[in-house]
Amino acid sequence: MAELPVILLPVGHDDDALDACLAALDAGTPSGTRIWLADDARIGPRGAEIVQRWLADTPLQADYTCRQRSIGEVAHLDDVLRACGDADVIVLAPDAIPAPGWANALAACFARDAAIATATPWCNAGESAAWPRIGEINPVPDDPSRLARACQALPPLYPELPAAIGHAVLLRGNARRKAGGLDASSYRSWYAALIDLSLRMAGLGWRNALCETAFVARGGEGGPADGDMDALGVRWPSWHSRLATFLMQDPLHATRVALQRGFDALEDAPAQQQLFHEETADDIRPPTPLSRPGEGGTIREADGGVRATGARQEAADDVRPPAPLSHPGEGGTSREADGGVRAAGARDTPTAPGSADNAFPADDTPPK
16 A cells, blocks of 8 residues: 655745645645645744644644754755655645645555656646646635545546646655756756756656646745746756747646536535545555654765764754654744744754655666
């Protein structure tokens, strides 16, 4: 039985969006699923309280880490992804609102096609994966359960996208490692760094696919930082025209119409509760517990090196295996020396799930 991937949520500064995201995760994700809230020193006092309260009550297997100093969006994400080793990881936008069954559908996508390196679900503000209208920022759906049922009814064809999109993406760990990870030296935004990573993985023979059986909403569309689009144009001269052609020709129009028709047909249908608890064709189940210190193996350092488990840690931004989560009784917030605030119990370093989880063999390569 396959395990659900680790969910990585980079914590943002929008407290209301964070609260809505965490509530949607609890409502639409199987109990026991591993989730890592990774804070690049961006959280405020109210956000810290939201996180602490959620950690005490969530049915998910959650962990939270907070840096003492921000290192930038792309460098932060590259660091925590490297800490996950070859594990498959779902990276979720801080303002994302996942619909029920979303994680199971993404996991099933990878299980059905080993050539897929990135799986991106539908989104109301998902650019090439936007629904109901491509390339537009559509309103957040007001009936996510009904939309989730309509998505699940679509045939899982997993058509090609120009690149993965940042509202939510499942990354195949082995493909990401072979492509070299995120390029934090060339890009400042996750939006641009993800496009670059997608194109590098495609150049190695992997696929960037739409997971049409899943939906993740968000309040707005992601975008590049200053200079990012110029950098993309230099490295990938045909990227802008390729994306424009995709948006104008809309090869997913028929699939988008089918989803709309399925959604409309469910208007009077009874709600299907706890969609994600139903067994899928791929028999997806929640994961086993995270590995703990002392269980052997190696720790991947922030600089890419490794050291033996149990070795003493000195640097504030090194990567280490997870320690037990803080207990509900340890609530409250702590104030940093530089004036920042973070949830009580947060560690200064990224926490790495077991690198063997959801990983393909080292010699795994995409089909020729």
